[in-house]
Amino acid sequence: MRFYDNLPCGLILALAALHLGCSSGPGRIAPPSVNAGEAAASAVEEFDANGDGLLQREEVRASPALVHALGVYDADHNGELTVEEVQAGINHWAASRTGAMMLPFRVSLDGRPVADAEVKLIPVSFLEGSILPNVGKADQNGAGMLGLAPEDRPSNAPSTPLATPGLYRVEITDPSGKVPSQYNTESTLGIETFVASRNPAGIHWDLQSKKK
Structure with missing residues (x-):
């Protein structure tokens, strides 16, 4: 059984509408306003212990949130994250209507x-x-x-x-x-x-x- 099988129908419909980013109404939550490039550069600067401009495997582990995102953000699947990869990952939701x-x-x-x-x-x-x-x-x-x-x-x-x-x-x-x-x-x-x-x-x- 899925978690949402027991949810009230009205709640499911409300959440679905918000997930799709409905265009009007006071209940709409706008996507976050994020400068993905600046955020990505700050992330790499914060965790780049050896100063090589990217986050190697052991450096990624210093950020549990990036560890959770690694499977999606790591475009070339090498276990490392570049500024461009982090930026693209953030842009995926920052630029969406969700x-x-x-x-x-x-x-x-x-x-x-x-x-x-x-x-x-x-x-x-x-x-x-x-x-x-x-x-x-x-x-x-x-x-x-x-x-x-x-x-x-x-x-x-x-x-x-x-x-x-x-x-x-x-x-x-x-x-x-x-x-x-x-x-x-x-x-x-x-x-x-x-x-x-x-x-x-x-x-x-x-x-x-x-x-x-």
Whole structure:
């Protein structure tokens, strides 16, 4: 069963309309305004430890969000990222008409659902000021929807979870405090939400209580 099989029809239609970038109405969320060239140059400058002008495999690993995007951004499939590749990856969603997406998630710890898990998507440093944070609250089964914070949602859809495209640091916590710091204060998680939205089932974070 797919996550959205249990969603109300009205919510599915609203999300579908926003995903396609409807042309009018107060509920429309415009695509992020991003200078992809400047953002890509900043990303490479930030993580290019050896100064060769590109991100080699070990340098990409310093950015969990770029690790998540690597399979799509890495056009020549060599495990490295050039400024041009990062720019093209960002342009793919920045220049699209997609301002909001349906993005379900699940959180488990050692294979068991994390009830009431809270997920925060924090814009990466090289996109700060260009994209907005996203949040999500899981149910008792560890499942939920990612979307803008209530204050950033459109006025005619204040309760609708609408995720926005971008590269983010991921922080996951839960009321019991069982989720280790490697997934929140010392997070090693990242996401490219436009890439993640390609999977109708969304994203599953299967966390481990012990570092491997």
